[in-house]
Amino acid sequence: MGGNKERNERWFMSPFVDSQVAISARIRFARNFEDYPFPMKITGEDARKMAKETADAVLGSGFALDEGFRFFDISNNPIETLLPLMERHVLSSQLAQKQGVKGLLLNSKENLSIMLNEEDHIRIQSIYPGDNIDNAYESAEIMEAMIEERGCRYAYDHEYGYLTSCPTNTGTGLRASLMLHLPALEASKFISKLVPALGKFGMTVRGIHGEGSESLGAVYQLSNQITLGKSEQEILQQLKSSAAHVISQENNAREKLLTENGLKYRDRLYRSYGILKHCRSLDIKEGMDLLSDVRIGFLSRIYEMDRPDRTIYGLMMDIQPGNLAAQAGKTLTSEELNVYRADFIREAL
Amino acid sequence: MGGNKERNERWFMSPFVDSQVAISARIRFARNFEDYPFPMKITGEDARKMAKETADAVLGSGFALDEGFRFFDISNNPIETLLPLMERHVLSSQLAQKQGVKGLLLNSKENLSIMLNEEDHIRIQSIYPGDNIDNAYESAEIMEAMIEERGCRYAYDHEYGYLTSCPTNTGTGLRASLMLHLPALEASKFISKLVPALGKFGMTVRGIHGEGSESLGAVYQLSNQITLGKSEQEILQQLKSSAAHVISQENNAREKLLTENGLKYRDRLYRSYGILKHCRSLDIKEGMDLLSDVRIGFLSRIYEMDRPDRTIYGLMMDIQPGNLAAQAGKTLTSEELNVYRADFIREAL
Numbered sequence: 062m063g064g065n066k067e068r069n070e071r072w073f074m075s076p077f078v079d080s081q082v083a084i085s086a087r088i089r090f091a092r093n094f095e096d097y098p099f100p101m102k103i104t105g106e107d108a109r110k111m112a113k114e115t116a117d118a119v120l121g122s123g124f125a126l127d128e129g130f131r132f133f134d135i136s137n138n139p140i141e142t143l144l145p146l147m148e149r150h151v152l153s154s155q156l157a158q159k160q161g162v163k164g165l166l167l168n169s170k171e172n173l174s175i176m177l178n179e180e181d182h183i184r185i186q187s188i189y190p191g192d193n194i195d196n197a198y199e200s201a202e203i204m205e206a207m208i209e210e211r212g213c214r215y216a217y218d219h220e221y222g223y224l225t226s227c228p229t230n231t232g233t234g235l236r237a238s239l240m241l242h243l244p245a246l247e248a249s250k251f252i253s254k255l256v257p258a259l260g261k262f263g264m265t266v267r268g269i270h271g272e273g274s275e276s277l278g279a280v281y282q283l284s285n286q287i288t289l290g291k292s293e294q295e296i297l298q299q300l301k302s303s304a305a306h307v308i309s310q311e312n313n314a315r316e317k318l319l320t321e322n323g324l325k326y327r328d329r330l331y332r333s334y335g336i337l338k339h340c341r342s343l344d345i346k347e348g349m350d351l352l353s354d355v356r357i358g359f360l361s362r363i364y365e366m367d368r369p370d371r372t373i374y375g376l377m378m379d380i381q382p383g384n385l386a387a388q389a390g391k392t393l394t395s396e397e398l399n400v401y402r403a404d405f406i407r408e409a410l
Numbered sequence: 411m412g413g414n415k416e417r418n419e420r421w422f423m424s425p426f427v428d429s430q431v432a433i434s435a436r437i438r439f440a441r442n443f444e445d446y447p448f449p450m451k452i453t454g455e456d457a458r459k460m461a462k463e464t465a466d467a468v469l470g471s472g473f474a475l476d477e478g479f480r481f482f483d484i485s486n487n488p489i490e491t492l493l494p495l496m497e498r499h500v501l502s503s504q505l506a507q508k509q510g511v512k513g514l515l516l517n518s519k520e521n522l523s524i525m526l527n528e529e530d531h532i533r534i535q536s537i538y539p540g541d542n543i544d545n546a547y548e549s550a551e552i553m554e555a556m557i558e559e560r561g562c563r564y565a566y567d568h569e570y571g572y573l574t575s576c577p578t579n580t581g582t583g584l585r586a587s588l589m590l591h592l593p594a595l596e597a598s599k600f601i602s603k604l605v606p607a608l609g610k611f612g613m614t615v616r617g618i619h620g621e622g623s624e625s626l627g628a629v630y631q632l633s634n635q636i637t638l639g640k641s642e643q644e645i646l647q648q649l650k651s652s653a654a655h656v657i658s659q660e661n662n663a664r665e666k667l668l669t670e671n672g673l674k675y676r677d678r679l680y681r682s683y684g685i686l687k688h689c690r691s692l693d694i695k696e697g698m699d700l701l702s703d704v705r706i707g708f709l710s711r712i713y714e715m716d717r718p719d720r721t722i723y724g725l726m727m728d729i730q731p732g733n734l735a736a737q738a739g740k741t742l743t744s745e746e747l748n749v750y751r752a753d754f755i756r757e758a759l
């Protein structure tokens with residue numbers, strides 16, 4: 062979960078994450094096994110057995126070998142050691158904070174993962190750079206099938222579909238989402254009109270860290286709210302058409318900023334770059350806002366990256382408090398962390 | 411009054427202008443000739459004669475030849491062509507705006523000048539980088555004596571001293587001033603307490619462009635208010651001791667900012683540098699404030715100038731609207747001027 066070599070393999074180091082409005086596409090399946098009580102009732106012993114069975118099923122497959130999957134027993138990890146994984150969206154805060162047996166299966170790119178004993182027995186997740194929701198869905202399906210093929214039986218009801226701990230996930234157990242970068246819609250305040258409008262189509266908009274989190278760096282998650290009574294394909298289609306609408310609105314708003322207010326906007330994008338290249342102290346909120354500007358600066362070809370081995374979204378992950386502290390390799394005060402963040406960004410840009 | 415070669419010779423391109431709190435020392439003598447009516451009563455013909463006589467006296471001297479003095483008849487110049495000279499403090503706004511015969515004698519470094527037919531017949535001025543008030547005084551005296559030696563007789567009263575148009579200049583006709591950079595006293599708001607205290611000692615504090623001007627870039631002029639009833643040496647001594655007090659207060663305040671509030675202050679100095687190096691639009695006020703920070707950054711050896719042929723105070727002159735427009739060599743809208751200013755500073759830093 063640590064070193065530099067591994068870091069450079071991660072999915073968000075792909076230049077494709079900075080190539081358009083959509084940063085990433087994510088699919089999540091919630092599944093439970095019929096041979097075990099649901100997580101809220103499961104005993105420690107059963108939980109361990111369930112986790113081992115699933116881990117064996119996954120790690121024994123050729124697919125997992127190709128993908129460099131590893132199993133992490135995080136049952137006894139202090140929460141601060143789990144923070145980097147939470148910030149990189151491979152571990153939910155719910156699982157990190159939960160007491161008892163819990164585990165994580167994770168590939169080397171960190172785009173494929175399976176959480177064990179979260180709200181459901183397993184949470185299969187697949188992330189792809191850009192708007193590639195179909196690829197993400199395909200990989201999630203492969204993981205889901207792989208576990209079933211090795212003898213684990215999912216709790217399934219012919220009327221309701223896949224059974225889950227929380228009824229909001231019952232049915233397909235599918236959550237499909239896109240991470241979108243919406244600085245122009247945020248700047249024009251249009252985002253506050255868009256959110257309720259999307260709600261009417263069963264879509265929800267959240268901040269970068271999911272439910273209840275505020276938006277940082279103008280990064281938003283667009284996802285489906287309803288899993289029951291719709292087919293997987295309907296859900297994906299709904300997400301795609303909603304996303305297409307939001308993305309086109311964002312592109313229009315960017316165009317408008319760059320033409321109608323061009324000088325002022327370009328000046329701002331340059332200043333943000335200048336501040337990141339020179340400042341000596343940077344908190345997370347300002348860091349994310351400045352990186353948001355710089356992402357537009359690069360995408361609009363206003364300026365170029367000095368270091369093409371970096372991605373802006375990758376830097377957004379890197380400067381999160383947990384990831385940053387992990388890279389520093391020692392405990393830092395909040396002021397020291399701000400200094401380290403500024404040093405890191407200057408070096409990385 | 412124009413080209414790049416001349417520009418690089420100017421006194422404010424000397425690194426000494428950025429070596430301490432004091433940017434420059436200035437001496438001004440107000441003198442009138444007894445053979446002519448005072449400027450408010452002089453006829454055009456007499457004014458022309460007086461100007462020619464003075465110009466001949468100055469230009470015929472070996473000193474003026476060594477210094478590269480030239481005479482400029484500015485009687486018919488539109489005011490916008492005079493703006494650059496006003497901003498560089500070799501021409502008063504009063505003379506620039508005055509109707510009728512008027513002239514300027516100026517050396518190539520632009521630190522020695524004589525205004526003709528301003529409020530008084532002549533205004534002799536000498537500027538030296540740093541706090542070198544004695545050198546400035548010596549050069550002004552040389553110019554004053556040179557004119558007298560060539561047969562021009564100053565209006566002088568044995569009781570009152572040199573006679574001037576305005577009684578506030580009568581006596582020595584001397585104004586001695588220091589241009590001081592006081593960002594730390596400004597930041598700590600202590601400057602507002604200092605100004606009235608200095609008034610009690612007959613000293614006055616003004617903005618960068620003199621009487622009635624606001625401070626820009628934390629640059630202030632400290633000068634004597636009273637010319638009558640004091641000897642030249644008393645006036646110089648009073649300026650020196652007042653300046654020593656202000657300079658030591660400023661240095662203490664800087665020290666305090668850099669130690670007590672070190673990280674935040676250093677971060678700010680770096681950010682200002684980063685903005686100047688990257689912005690695409692810059693108004694005069696922000697430009698001066700950012701250069702003020704950068705002057706401290708360089709003086710405190712927090713960072714270095716990429717181009718040692720430049721001085722910060724020189725850049726402060728360069729980005730004034732008139733000088734900037736003159737360098738652009740064409741008429742610019744205020745928005746275009748802000749873009750040109752940003753381009754100029756990026757290139758120059």
